[in-house]
Amino acid sequence: MTRSSLFETRRVLLLVCLPLTGLLLLPTAYLMARAGEVGLTEAADYLTRSGTLRIMGRSALLVAATAGASVLIGVPAAWLTVRTDLRGRRWWTILLAVPLVIPSYVGAFALVGALGPRGMLQGALEPLGVERLPSIYGFWGAWLAITLFSYPYVFLSARAGLMQIDPALEEASATLGRSGLATFRHVTLPQLAPSILAGALLVALYTLSDFGAVSIMQYNVFTRAIYLRLSLNLDLAALLSLVLVAFTVALLAVSARAERRTYPATGRTHRAPRRVALGRWQWAAVAFCAAVVALALVAPLGVMAYWLVNGVQHGETLRDVFAPLQRSLRAAAVAAGVSGLLALPFVFLQVRYPGGLSRLIARAAYVGYALPGVVVALSLVFLGARSLNVLNDLLGLDGYRSFALLIAAYVVRFLAQAIGPARTALLQVNPHLEESGLLLGRGRARVFATVTLPLMRSGVAAGVALVFLTVMKELPVTLLLAPSGYDTLATRIWSASSEAFYARAAAPALVLVALSALSLMYVLEPDD
């Protein structure tokens, strides 16, 4: 491989990535302009108020707690489903991933219904004299709700990572007399760390941007301040959102620093690793998975099923869910596919051509992800109405909203989810393999398609799955930017639940979960 061909590839990658980076940074640029309308002294005064500082502290605490708990659930779950003879592991894989699709406002509300002071659990315990359970509201409720509906970020990412690791190293360690646990700690974990970090980063950023769970659990964090400000105008809300961007940049730096102390696995054999026989631990492993699934999936589904049955019994009429289902699937599939494709040049540039510029480009993708969805949506509304309108007038189209704009907005919001796992997957592909391919006379693109891509496929698939699940439940961008009449399952659920029509909210919610589970079977590869 000559130096010039190396630079040639880099130039092509930059040519693709730079315009995309511009798109990803558009909302931030707009927010800066709006925040600029807040006077400097007013801004400084507002940001340094004790109340503002306090909610920033709460946000930081919640981020650390949810990310930590997600690792404690996601990593063991990934290991059990990939590396052991866990019974029914294929089913556990799907069941453990699906909670990601449950909208946080629905999940949190269902958790209150199940575990609240006078919830269903209390009802079951009442014969035993339990009048009231300890309050679920506040930090613990918010922590529980966000962890239960976002640990799949770590789970899917760690799964992809585990599948990339060459079992030869672990076997060597075992041959040298290390115990299973020591091998996991000293050989597997360091190789897996980048995947875990990528997942935990997504959990952390999701926690920053979540509004539904924290507001239902009454934990006063940064997003609540942003939403309250949005009832007045965008200026202060924009300023506060930029603080979230700063948080994000800090988190990215922390994660990059942590990653430097890890050893990404390189190379992958096509040989599947030997599965650990769980033996008498089998039941404990099944109990662990069952407990997680019970809380994160069965509890919310149970509450929703109860609402549905209860409502239908009392004559509630249900609306057709087929059309919104089709729209949800269509939007999620296209957004996931596009994000998966666009993630490739990003991660390739970042991993194979590291440097200041490529680092900057890679981080741009994370900014849109940490911003509250409604803020991203409003900035695209502004930009769309003032720029695309001219274009669409020329084309004779009515208005600026289109399916393409909606997909672009989803990409701005969620590209980071596709990049995270794909990046760690590429880190684990030994560049020598690519170089061998090039030396044997294959072209760059050909080598990428026949060597690199197949080796990183589990990471790409995990990223695609993440984007798919989050777009299925996405609300604010869909409400503001979808073409007229493009209502999805998520908008239906919101519309009904915000007005206390629980039965009508339950039907689309159950369909959302069921269909997402089915779709996942296509994205998550069977691992045996």
Add this chain to the structure above:
Amino acid sequence: MRILRHFVTIALLTAAILSVVLPLPGQNNSHLLTAAEAQGSTLTIYSGRSEELVGPIIEQFQADTGIAVEVRYGSTSNMALTILEEGANTEADVFFAQDAGALGLLAKDGVLETLPAYILDSVEPRFRSADGLWVGITGRARVVTYNTDALSEADLPASLLDFTDPAWQGRLGFAPTNASFLSHLTALRVAGGDDAARAFLQGLLDNEARQYENNVAAVAAVAAGEIDAALVNHYYMYRVLAETPGAPLASYYFPGDDIGNLVNVAWAAIVASSDAKPLAQQFIAYLLSRTAQTYFAEATYEYPLLLGMDADARLRPLAEIETPDVDLSDLDDLEATVNLLEEMLNN
């Protein structure tokens, strides 16, 4: 080879999905401006009211008039912000809002068009804008919804402000960041001054009144017995009762013209940059027709505001509610309310 096959499966799947979807932008072909559309024969509504509430009556409007309608749903403040961000290019002809608080965002800077007198005159003066920019469609009374297993009407105080009494420690719920409560707090500021509002809120916080995300969650908590009573809008209780007929719920109105008896409105207005103003007028007039007002009374349990219309028989009649002396237009002063709330909640 298996690896490759999986990859091919995924690629094919993506391709298949893309091919299904790619014709979609063509969906816009149906939006191609026809001659009729260019003259403004499609009405676009931005609704801050949920589709569950207003979807059926909008469909009825289309069926009755043959006018093509496009609706965009969202929260009232998000829809108002969308109109502002879109500026003169907004597609909105009509804005249908859930709460008087959003007036602050729009009833300035010439965003809204003055409504004709025949529309304004179909409701009482207390439910319309003095300068004709908006008109109330339905009334949403602020009430105390309480758990009948825990309380009877006699246990409830004579004034909203009495909920600051320590006797209510840990028993009351409210939705502090909800638009309806924000409007109520603004009303309190307008009627009694900032200090009165601050003292009331401080009293609630001292009593550890439970904070809920919205009225729905607060009413659900009352029904479950998590709290004894909540400060909410009147109609949520009836929706819970419709799905759970035996729920131990009742609502309480304060005696006299107590500040607790605020009647907020859902309102509609015409966007000044609209290219379909005649249709927009026709739509708002329709919302105030007997057909639509009957729909709201029966399906959403709200108060019809058209003069001469009766509310659901279970509701206290509007004529018997002495509303406090607060002009709904003054509820647009939301900024001071939000500042006050934020200062108190975050400390």
